[in-house]
Amino acid sequence: MxxxxxxxxxxxxxxxxxxxxxxxxxxxxxxxxxxxxxxxxxxxxxxxxxxxxxxxxxxxxxxxxxxxxxxxxxxxxxxxxxxxxxxxxxxxxxxxxxxxxxxxSSVVIAETLAFPGDRTATVAVRRSADGDLFSQVSVDGGVDLGDPKVAARIDEAEARVRSASGLPL
CATH class of the missing domain: 2.30.29.30 (Pleckstrin-homology domain (PH domain)/Phosphotyrosine-binding domain (PTB))
Known part of the structure; x- marks a missing residue:
C-alpha cells in the first residue's frame, strides 16, 4: 500500500x-x-x-x-x-x-460561532501568499449581521483570533 x-x-x-x-x-x-x-x-x-x-x-x-x-x-x-x-x-x-x-496552510487560527437555525459564522486569521496576516469573517446565509448581538459576538471572536495571532485589535 x-x-x-x-x-x-x-x-x-x-x-x-x-x-x-x-x-x-x-x-x-x-x-x-x-x-x-x-x-x-x-x-x-x-x-x-x-x-x-x-x-x-x-x-x-x-x-x-x-x-x-x-x-x-x-x-x-x-x-x-x-x-x-x-x-x-x-x-x-x-x-x-x-x-x-x-x-x-492559509488559515492561522479560526473560531466558528453557532447561531440559530444551524447557521454559523467563522472568524479566521489567514496568511496571504506574501505572508501578511489578516482577519476574515465568513457567514452562512441567514446570519443577520445587522443584529447588534450577532455583530457583537463576531467582533468579540475577531478580537480573540487577532489577539491570539499577534495582530493588533
Whole structure:
C-alpha cells in the first residue's frame, strides 16, 4: 500500500496558460472531464479551460471532495457561486489532497460561532501568499449581521483570533 499517490504531471502547455506570480510553483493538478485542468500552486487555485480563473487560497472558504463522483466543490469567501470541478481520473491525482493542504496552510487560527437555525459564522486569521496576516469573517446565509448581538459576538471572536495571532485589535 502506497502512502503517497503519484500524480499525473500538469502538461507544459497547461502550465504556460496559468497566471503564476513570480516565485509561485505548481504543486498538483488534475485533468477535468470537460478538458480543462484544476491546478494547485503555492499561492492559488487555477482552473483552465472554457472559463479560466485564478484565485488565491485566502479566497477559498472551504472545499470538499466526493470520491463517488470524483467532484471537488469549492466554496468561496465571497458571494461567487460554488465551483464544481469533476476530475477525469481522480485515482491518478493528488489534487484533492493538495487543495485541502493549501487551504489549511492559509488559515492561522479560526473560531466558528453557532447561531440559530444551524447557521454559523467563522472568524479566521489567514496568511496571504506574501505572508501578511489578516482577519476574515465568513457567514452562512441567514446570519443577520445587522443584529447588534450577532455583530457583537463576531467582533468579540475577531478580537480573540487577532489577539491570539499577534495582530493588533
Amino acid at each position: 502506497a502512502l503517497f499517490r503519484r500524480s499525473t504531471p500538469v502538461p507544459d502547455a497547461v502550465r504556460r496558460t496559468l497566471d503564476l506570480a513570480p516565485g509561485d510553483k505548481v504543486l498538483a493538478g488534475g485533468e477535468l472531464t470537460h478538458g480543462g485542468w484544476a491546478v494547485a500552486s503555492r499561492n492559488a487555485l487555477h482552473v483552465t479551460g472554457e472559463t479560466p480563473r485564478s484565485r488565491p487560497w485566502t479566497d477559498v472558504d472551504r472545499a470538499g471532495f466526493d470520491p463517488f463522483t470524483s467532484t471537488v466543490t469549492v466554496e468561496w469567501i465571497d458571494d461567487e457561486p460554488d465551483l464544481a470541478l469533476t476530475l477525469a481520473d481522480a485515482d491518478r491525482t493528488s489534487f484533492p489532497q493538495m487543495l485541502r493542504e493549501r487551504i489549511q
